[in-house]
Amino acid sequence: MSTSPTPAFTATPVSFTEAELDRITYNADGLVGAIVQDATDGAVLMFAWMNAESLRRTLETGRTWFWSRSRQEFWCKGETSGDRQYVRAVHYDCDGDALLVTVDQEGAGACHTGNRSCFFRAFGADS
Amino acid sequence: MSTSPTPAFTATPVSFTEAELDRITYNADGLVGAIVQDATDGAVLMFAWMNAESLRRTLETGRTWFWSRSRQEFWCKGETSGDRQYVRAVHYDCDGDALLVTVDQEGAGACHTGNRSCFFRAFGADS
Numbered sequence: 001m002s003t004s005p006t007p008a009f010t011a012t013p014v015s016f017t018e019a020e021l022d023r024i025t026y027n028a029d030g031l032v033g034a035i036v037q038d039a040t041d042g043a044v045l046m047f048a049w050m051n052a053e054s055l056r057r058t059l060e061t062g063r064t065w066f067w068s069r070s071r072q073e074f075w076c077k078g079e080t081s082g083d084r085q086y087v088r089a090v091h092y093d094c095d096g097d098a099l100l101v102t103v104d105q106e107g108a109g110a111c112h113t114g115n116r117s118c119f120f121r122a123f124g125a126d127s
Numbered sequence: 128m129s130t131s132p133t134p135a136f137t138a139t140p141v142s143f144t145e146a147e148l149d150r151i152t153y154n155a156d157g158l159v160g161a162i163v164q165d166a167t168d169g170a171v172l173m174f175a176w177m178n179a180e181s182l183r184r185t186l187e188t189g190r191t192w193f194w195s196r197s198r199q200e201f202w203c204k205g206e207t208s209g210d211r212q213y214v215r216a217v218h219y220d221c222d223g224d225a226l227l228v229t230v231d232q233e234g235a236g237a238c239h240t241g242n243r244s245c246f247f248r249a250f251g252a253d254s
Contacts, residue, residue, distance in 0.1 A: 015251035023248075035162050035171055042169025044162055047225035059250060091246035094238050098174035100246040111221050119218035119227040121150075123186060124142035 009086040009104045011062035016090075023096045026052065031067060034099040036110060039088045045110035046118040048077075050099065055090075062087045064101060083107035136213040136231045138189035143217075150223045153179065158194060161226040163237060166215045172237035173245040175204075177226065182217075189214045191228060210234035 026032050031049040038045055048066040050058065054074055057065040064077040064085040078084030085103040092099055109116030153159050158176040165172055175193040177185065181201055184192040191204040191212040205211030212230040219226055236243030 017253045020248075020250050020253050033160055033174060035174065037169075037171055042164075044164055044171065044227050047160060047162065047220060090250045092248055092250070093174060093245040094240050094242070094247070095245075098245075100171050113221050115221070118220040118222075118225075120221070121147075121219055123147050123217045123219070126144045126147050 009084075009106055011086055012088075013062050014059045014087055014090055016059045020092075021052070021056070024052070024055065024092055024099075025095070025097045027097075029069070031069070032097060032099055034064075034066065034101050036064060036085065036101045036103055039102045039104050043117055044119055045085075045103070045105060045116070055099070058087060058101065059090060064103060077110075078106060081107065081112070083109060085110070135233055136211075138213055139215075140189050141186045141214055141217055143186045147219075148179070148183070151179070151182065151219055151226075152222070152224045154224075156196070158196070159224060159226055161191075161193065161228050163191065163212060163228045163230055166229045166231050170244055171246055172212075172230070172232060172243070182226070185214060185228065186217060191230060204237075205233060208234065208239070210236060212237070 024032055030051050034050045035047055036045045051067045054065040054067050064087060066075055068075050084106040087101060087103055089102040090099060108114060111118040151159055157178045161177045162174055163172045178194045181192040181194050191214060193202055195202050211233040214228060214230055216229040217226060235241060238245040
């Protein structure tokens with residue numbers, strides 16, 4: 001009998017067309033901003049950058065792939081931390097220059113600090 | 128008797144400290160990305176850019192102020208369209224390089240297309 005824990009979520013590819021991909025516009029660095037939102041309760045979890053290849057990987061694998069500007073490499077969210085994101089939908093905005101990625105968030109959350117959301121600090125909290 | 132419609136929402140300043148403002152980092156163009164989320168149901172409405180002055184105006188006035196990269200000018204959301212945003216909270220992320228602005232959205236919505244959210248198109252819808 002296996003002792004491996006049963007994964008809570010399953011990676012499911014998101015269908016797309018090349019015409020849809022062509023509607024995305026990238027900045028001078030070849031990047032588009034991606035907002036990641038929790039499918040369960042609508043919490044905004046994080047904001048990161050994708051290039052054309054990481055967007056395609058995200059759609060094809062059903063996991064979130066970003067481009068690290070500091071490390072200049074692809075990263076698949078949660079591969080190190082275990083806090084993986086399973087993509088349920090990807091929307092793009094009216095200008096095609098921002099993405100909204102709806103996910104099931106595995107583990108403790110999206111933030112490297114241990115907080116569920118990276119947006120855990122509010123203006124006025126110090127007042 | 129006045130025939131003016133009663134405003135649905137009231138602009139309320141958001142308290143902040145200079146130390147909190149100092150935690151925000153801006154890109155090479157002096158901008159930080161701002162995600163706008165509906166306070167009522169958590170819908171992500173739009174993504175736009177703020178500079179230090181538009182962030183300060185947003186906090187001080189309780190209305191959303193952005194920086195238009197194309198027009199190189201400040202814009203207060205809804206001043207032309209009437210679809211104003213009344214700020215209820217502003218969060219910043221762990222890196223201080225993204226903002227989450229929670230608002231009460233007035234009127235039809237946030238998008239110039241007439242949609243409530245700018246993120247009204249999903250990958251796979253064309254399939």
